[in-house]
Amino acid sequence: MAYTQVIKDQCLNLFIEGYSMEEISRRTNIPIKTLYNWKNNNDWASYLRVGNIEIARAAEQELYKLVKKMIENESIGDPAQVDKLVKLTKALERISPNRQILNSLFRILEGVTDYVNRAGDEELTKVWQKHLRPIGQHLKLVFSPEE
Secondary structure, three states: OOOOHHHHHHHHHHHHOOOOHHHHHHHHOOOHHHHHHHHHHOOHHHHHHHHHHHHHHHHHHHHHHHHHHHHHOOOOOOHHHHHHHHHHHHHHHHHOHHHHHHHHHHHHHHHHHHHHHHHOOHHHHHHHHHHHHHHHHHHHHHHOOOO
16 A cells, blocks of 8 residues: 555654554554564664754753853852763763764765775875865864863
């Protein structure tokens, strides 16, 4: 049976909201096998990764606001509060969207460098080596976690 894009989008939205495939199937009367095909063929998981980045950005902003408020109120010296902040900061560093983006970009640069080295074109290699460090520095500047 052919389904409209509207129905497919409704199923995707339910998936993004956290419903299981079984629940989506029950709610929409679409066979679970069809849902799994849509999920795999259309990379529904990528929508969750985008959502995680948005959540991480919001959490980072809240953390910075909290720290600023604690400094203004002079309550940052409380050991319990400091412990909470340290733990939250470490967790955010691991999921920081800018850090994830920067790591991905550097993996891409490594791949391009590998290609350039294997291409055997001396002129290309010379130009790439000339620009690689400035590109890396620029990416760090743009995507370093905001202070």
